[in-house]
Amino acid sequence: MPGFSQRLGRVEVAASVAMTIKARELRAAGKPVITLTTGEPNFASPPHAIEAAHQAALAGDTKYPPQDGTPAFKKAIQAKFKRDSGIDYALDEICVGNGGKQCLFNAIMVTVDPGDEVVIPVPSWIAYAQMTQLCEGVPVLVNCPQNNGFRPRPEDIDAAITPKTKWLILNSPNNPTGAVMTADDLKAIAAVMREHPHVWILCDDMYEHLIFGGYDHVTMAQVAPDLKDRILTVSGVSKTYAMTGWRIGFAGGPKALIKAMVNMQGQATAGISTVGMAAAVAALNGPQDGAREQSVAYKRRRDIAVAMLNAAPGISCHSPEGAFYVFPNVAGCLGKTTAGGRKLNTDEDVCLALLEEQYVATVHGAAYHMSPYLRISTATADDDLVEGLRRIQTFCEGLH
Amino acid sequence: MSLTADRLDRIQPSLTIAISTVARKLIADGKNVISLSQGEPDFDTPRNIKDAAIRALEAGDTKYTDVSGTPALRRAVAAKFKRDSGIDYKPEEIIISTGAKQVLFNAMLATLNAGDEVIIPSPCWVSYPDIVTLADGKPVFVPCPQNNGFKLRAEDLEAAITPKTRWFMLNNPCNPTGAAYSAEDLKPICEVLMRHPHVWVLTDDIYDKLAYGGFKPGTIVAVEPRLKDRTLTVHGVSKSYAMTGWRIGFAGGPVALIKAMDKLQSQSTSNPNSIAQAAAVEALNGQQDTVEAMRKVFEERRDLVVSMLNQAAGMNCSKPDGAFYVYPSIHGCIGKTSKGGKPIIDDEAFVLALLDEEGVATVHGAAFCFPGYIRISYANATEELREACTRIQRFCEGLH
Numbered sequence: 001m002p003g004f005s006q007r008l009g010r011v012e013v014a015a016s017v018a019m020t021i022k023a024r025e026l027r028a029a030g031k032p033v034i035t036l037t038t039g040e041p042n043f044a045s046p047p048h049a050i051e052a053a054h055q056a057a058l059a060g061d062t063k064y065p066p067q068d069g070t071p072a073f074k075k076a077i078q079a080k081f082k083r084d085s086g087i088d089y090a091l092d093e094i095c096v097g098n099g100g101k102q103c104l105f106n107a108i109m110v111t112v113d114p115g116d117e118v119v120i121p122v123p124s125w126i127a128y129a130q131m132t133q134l135c136e137g138v139p140v141l142v143n144c145p146q147n148n149g150f151r152p153r154p155e156d157i158d159a160a161i162t163p164k165t166k167w168l169i170l171n172s173p174n175n176p177t178g179a180v181m182t183a184d185d186l187k188a189i190a191a192v193m194r195e196h197p198h199v200w201i202l203c204d205d206m207y208e209h210l211i212f213g214g215y216d217h218v219t220m221a222q223v224a225p226d227l228k229d230r231i232l233t234v235s236g237v238s239k240t241y242a243m244t245g246w247r248i249g250f251a252g253g254p255k256a257l258i259k260a261m262v263n264m265q266g267q268a269t270a271g272i273s274t275v276g277m278a279a280a281v282a283a284l285n286g287p288q289d290g291a292r293e294q295s296v297a298y299k300r301r302r303d304i305a306v307a308m309l310n311a312a313p314g315i316s317c318h319s320p321e322g323a324f325y326v327f328p329n330v331a332g333c334l335g336k337t338t339a340g341g342r343k344l345n346t347d348e349d350v351c352l353a354l355l356e357e358q359y360v361a362t363v364h365g366a367a368y369h370m371s372p373y374l375r376i377s378t379a380t381a382d383d384d385l386v387e388g389l390r391r392i393q394t395f396c397e398g399l400h
Numbered sequence: 401m402s403l404t405a406d407r408l409d410r411i412q413p414s415l416t417i418a419i420s421t422v423a424r425k426l427i428a429d430g431k432n433v434i435s436l437s438q439g440e441p442d443f444d445t446p447r448n449i450k451d452a453a454i455r456a457l458e459a460g461d462t463k464y465t466d467v468s469g470t471p472a473l474r475r476a477v478a479a480k481f482k483r484d485s486g487i488d489y490k491p492e493e494i495i496i497s498t499g500a501k502q503v504l505f506n507a508m509l510a511t512l513n514a515g516d517e518v519i520i521p522s523p524c525w526v527s528y529p530d531i532v533t534l535a536d537g538k539p540v541f542v543p544c545p546q547n548n549g550f551k552l553r554a555e556d557l558e559a560a561i562t563p564k565t566r567w568f569m570l571n572n573p574c575n576p577t578g579a580a581y582s583a584e585d586l587k588p589i590c591e592v593l594m595r596h597p598h599v600w601v602l603t604d605d606i607y608d609k610l611a612y613g614g615f616k617p618g619t620i621v622a623v624e625p626r627l628k629d630r631t632l633t634v635h636g637v638s639k640s641y642a643m644t645g646w647r648i649g650f651a652g653g654p655v656a657l658i659k660a661m662d663k664l665q666s667q668s669t670s671n672p673n674s675i676a677q678a679a680a681v682e683a684l685n686g687q688q689d690t691v692e693a694m695r696k697v698f699e700e701r702r703d704l705v706v707s708m709l710n711q712a713a714g715m716n717c718s719k720p721d722g723a724f725y726v727y728p729s730i731h732g733c734i735g736k737t738s739k740g741g742k743p744i745i746d747d748e749a750f751v752l753a754l755l756d757e758e759g760v761a762t763v764h765g766a767a768f769c770f771p772g773y774i775r776i777s778y779a780n781a782t783e784e785l786r787e788a789c790t791r792i793q794r795f796c797e798g799l800h
Contacts, residue, residue, distance in 0.1 A: 001656065002566060002600045002630055005535070008510050008660050011667050017467070038464070045462040053675065057453050060444040062645040098498050098647075098669040105668040110408045130667045134509075135405070245462045245674030247498070260408050267411055267530050268505045269498040273673040274645035275453065 010133040014126050015367030016375075019351070023361035033359045034388040036376045039175065041242040041324070043294055048286045049241060049279040056278030065271035068262045069096035069250070073277045076284040077250045080235075084208065085222045087233065089252035095262050098272050100206045100236040100249030105131050106261035106268075107232055107251070108167070111200060112137035116166040119199075121152035122369035123327065125175045129369070137166065141369050146318050146329060150177035154188040158195070167200045168193065170220065173207040176368045176375035177327040178302070178320025180211055183218045190224035200257075201231045206249075209240040209291040211322040212299040221252070229254045239324075240291045241283040246276040298324045301378035301385055308389040309376075312396040324379040327365070330372050339398030347372035358391040410533045419751070423761035434788040435761040436776045439575060440644040441724070445679075446690040449641060452682030456675050465671040468662045469496025469650070473677045476684040477650045480635070484608075485622045487633065489652035495661050496680075498672045500606050500636040500649030504531050506661035506668075507632055507651070508567075511600060512537035516566040521552040523727065523770035525575045525604075537566065541769055546718055546729060550577035554588035561592070567600045568593065572617050573607040576768045576775035577727040578702075578720025580611055583618030590624035600657075601631040606649070607723040609640040609691050612699040615721040629654045639724075640691050641683040646676040698724050701778040701785055708789035709776070712796040724779045727765070731772050739798030747771050757798075758791040 019037045027033040068074070074094045081087045081094075097103040104127065112118065114136035120128045122141045129139035142160045144150045157168060170189070172181040181189075193201060201220055208217040221231045236249030251261070265271075302319065305326045309317035314332030330350050337343050342353040351364040351374060365373025378385060419437045426433045468474070474491040481487045497503045504527065512518070514536040520528050522541040529539035542560050544550045557568065570589070573580035581589075593601055601620055608617045621628045636649030651658070671677075702719070705726055709717040714732030736744050742753040747764035751774055754760050765773035778785055 001654065002598050003511065004656075004660055005509065005511050005513050008663065011663055013663055013666060017666065040464050044460050050457045050462075053457055054454050057445070057450040057679075062445040062450075062643060064438070064440050064644045098672070101667075102669045109405065111405050113405045113407075116405075127667060134664075134667060135407075243462055244464045245671070247669065247671065247673050256404075260404055263411060264408070267501075267527060267534055269502040269647065269669060271645075271647070272498070273647050273676050275675060276673050 007134055007136070011130050016363045019355070019361050019363050022355060026355070026359060031359050033361060034384050034391070035361045036380055036385070036388050037361045037363050038377050038379060040244040041239060041294060041379050042381055043242040043290070045243045045246070045279070046241055046283055046286065046290050049243065049283040052282035053275045053279040056275045061274045061278055063274065065274045065277065067266045067271045069094070069272070070274070070277050072281050076281045077252070080284045081233070081252050084217070085219050087221045087252065090255070092255050093258055094250065094252050095258045095265070096248065096250045096272055096277070097265060098247045098249070098269055099238065100204065100234050101127060102265065102269070103234045103249045103251040103261070104128070104202070104204065106264045107202060107257070108132060108135050108137070110257070110260040110264050112166050115164060117162060117164045118167045118169060119157060119160045119165055120169050121157070123150060123174070123176050123365065123373070124169070124171060124369060126367055128169050140165070143370070144179070149318065150174060150179035150327070151181055151185055152189065154192045157189060158192045161196050161199060163198070165196070165199050167202055169202045169204065171204040172217070173211060173320070173322030175207065175323060176325050176363070177318070178323040178325050180215050180321035181218070182215070183223050186218055186220055186223045190220065190227060193227060199230070201227065203231060203233050205233060205235045207239050207323040208235060210295055210298055210324060212295065212302065213321070215321045232257060237280045237283050242294070243279070243283060246273070246279060248272060248276050248280045298378055301382060302326060304382070304386060305376060305378055305389060308386070308393065312393040314396050314399060324377060326376050326378065327373050328376065330374055333396060333399055334372055336399040338395070344399070347374060350374065354392065354395055358395045360388045360391050407534060411530055419761055419763055423755065426755070426759065431759055433755070433759040433761055434780070434784050434791070436778070436780060436788055437761040437763050438777055438779060441639065441642040441694060441779045442781060443642040443694050445643050445646070446641060448686045449643065449679050449683045452686070453675050453679040456678030461674050461678055463674065465674050465677060467666045467671050468658070469494070469672065470677050473681050476681045477652070480684045481633065481652050485619050487619070487621050487652065493655055493658055494650060494652050495658050495665070496648065496650045496672055496677060497665060498649070498669055499638065499647045500604065500634050501527060502665070502669070503634050503649050503651045503661070504528070504602070504604070506664045507602060507657070508532055508535040508537060509664050510657065510660040512566055515564065517562060517564045518567040518569060519557065519560050519565060520569050523550065523574070523576050523765065523768040523773070525571060526767050526769070528569055529769065540565070543770065544579070549718060550574065550579035550727065551581065551585065552589065554592050557589060558592045561596050561599060563598070565596070565599050567602055569602045569604065570620070571604045572619070573611060573720070573722025575607065575723055576725050576763070578723040578725045580615060580617045580720070580722035582616060583623050586618045586620060586623045590620060590627060593627055594624065597630070599630070601627055602634060603631065604634045606634065606636050606639050610695055610698055610724060611722040612702060613721065617722060632657060637680045637683045642694065643679070643683060646673070646679055648672055648676050648680040698778065701782055702726065704782065705776060705778045705785055705789060708786070709792065712793040714796050714799060724777055726776050726778065727773050728776065729773050733796060733799055734772070736799040738795070744799065747774055750774060754792065754795050758795045760788045760791050
């Protein structure tokens with residue numbers, strides 16, 4: 001067989017996907033598996049979005065779309081940025097992608113040359129480092145420890161920046177920790193970034209509407225408008241409106257960058273599904289109570305998860321301000337042996353033993369560049385979540 | 401340091417889309433423009449397919465699917481390859497992507513190292529060389545002249561293969577010429593490929609349902625099964641089912657290659673739109689009568705357009721066997737001056753003058769790496785086509 005490219009060796013299948021597949025196999029084998037790995041809401045897409053897609057299909061809205069998005073969708077995005085964050089983006093400062101993921105991918109592809117560095121506060125979603133490596137860039141990971149609420153410290157970011165740095169990537173609320181950055185946090189980072197005018201700033205705000213208890217979502221272009229010409233603000237409808245399968249993301253940023261990203265996308269996939277865009281317009285322009293109701297559910301589940309995990313011996317769980325994940329520390333489980341006789345040396349061992357002995361699927365922290373932790377998704381019905389957490393308690397109680 | 405990556409300089413916006421944009425603008429300004437530049441059927445997506453999408457919407461098929469597509473769609477694609485081409489692909493030998501374009505993009509990123517060569521018969525779809533270049537590869541064009549029906553000669557392919565050749569790409573039927581290869585035509589090409597086991601083979605068969613006058617396009621793996629373990633057979637629903645806006649393409653190929661493509665797709669866009677996948681299942685498994693109805697209409701239009709263009713002074717139009725394009729030579733027009741006083745120095749000048757003076761949008765051959773010709777899409781209403789060809793005749797008569 002003819003060969004493959006070197007770049008292929010630099011990317012891997014996401015651990016969350018690998019765990020989801022393992023869980024599915026066990027379930028197919030008849031095991032009572034509870035899956036706490038997925039990064040998608042367990043709610044349905046809003047009825048008005050579904051109705052809009054329905055109407056678009058019937059109306060024959062099935063032709064090639066403009067690559068940067070339909071005018072109606074771009075206007076809805078423009079209004080969303082204004083309404084939620086007070087940011088003014090012109091229509092030519094907005095583009096759309098097949099998921100927020102493609103917006104990030106396009107941005108990295110059009111900016112990162114071999115050897116360029118991308119500063120990524122960790123724990124982080126694995127895709128940032130993977131995309132960087134795909135483009136022959138170098139991920140520079142900045143640790144954000146639990147004792148600082150998993151939030152990046154400006155001095156650590158400052159220390160990580162070199163003349164080769166191309167991007168700083170911020171993700172608030174954060175996947176996998178749920179950590180939320182405040183306006184003050186962002187202002188302090190903005191002060192650092194003013195000293196480094198050669199660096200782009202990417203704000204991945206995909207979870208922006210899933211924030212609890214007194215916190216508000218803020219984003220860099222809002223707190224530091226003077227930096228707007230080098231900020232890319234990325235969001236999408238997946239998490240806010242439970243529309244993961246539709247694959248609709250979008251971004252606002254300086255015209256030259258947006259133009260380059262659209263150009264890039266033209267070579268990769270061209271535009272995005274027309275029917276999906278029609279649904280996204282309805283989601284953005286329609287009633288917003290769905291997102292608020294979901295936040296209430298996620299907060300309730302977070303409280304359940306944090307309390308139950310902290311009651312499990314060997315686990316210490318920080319209570320996050322947003323998203324639908326908790327990220328418990330499992331250091332107290334390492335070095336021990338499970339009821340089934342498995343020795344636990346790493347968080348991956350914990351994760352696999354938990355799946356095999358208690359049929360609870362989670363993802364290990366190493367997959368997010370920080371060990372020893374687990375990522376547990378609360379985007380699961382309350383009953384399943386509670387049962388899953390109970391099994392984790394049983395698992396921990398059986399350690400010796 | 402530049403803010404953008406070098407790879408960005410290697411890509412250009414698709415020239416075909418650039419002309420559609422100008423035409424759209426003239427229309428918006430109230431000009432009577434007939435667009436013969438688009439690469440999509442003028443038909444609407446058939447009703448049974450829309451209904452399937454609507455059922456999926458109502459059933460809540462709005463979650464992430466497997467990155468490489470739902471099992472139902474992969475099964476439908478496997479059945480399609482078996483039914484139409486007699487090729488056996490297992491579901492794990494199939495990937496679903498956001499348009500056939502993404503299939504090509506994934507395949508090139510997965511296999512090309514810097515300097516690897518990709519043999520592309522020209523004229524060709526402009527995205528082939530662009531995607532190759534983006535993946536650090538080098539397009540090697542093999543001209544396929546009009547006097548051979550714009551078809552590749554086996555000896556020219558043989559001469560182009562070097563130790564650096566990684567891929568051979570064939571588009572059958574071809575955009576922009578409509579040239580198509582029967583099983584018999586493909587035999588000598590397969591013989592050459594059998595002698596060069598280091599070369600991957602890509603056959604893009606997306607137009608193969610659109611063939612005329614009893615012509616039946618062949619496909620590489622059916623002609624030479626021994627090439628199956630290094631051939632990627634690319635297809636999609638866009639052209640056969642008038643589903644361009646849904647963005648669903650797919651491919652069958654060896655497991656190792658499909659897996660590699662899946663890995664890349666997981667880092668750039670993840671799964672294609674879930675609703676569009678459900679629609680594609682119905683397209684492939686449902687009634688096929690509308691495909692034949694559209695094909696018949698296209699055939700009538702082809703005959704009309706070829707005959708009218710051959711009556712235009714200075715034009716020479718071959719009658720192709722497939723797709724919905726014709727590719728007339730305008731060599732007899734070059735060097736003249738239009739009625740409006742524009743010197744027709746090349747095919748681009750011809751296309752721009754034709755658009756400006758007669759309101760007919762076409763694409764110049766240079767955009768397909770083969771100048772001296774223009775591409776005319778006959779995916780347009782018959783009366784519009786008649787009017788457009790009359791205008792082209794008038795334009796050519798006015799040349800002096």
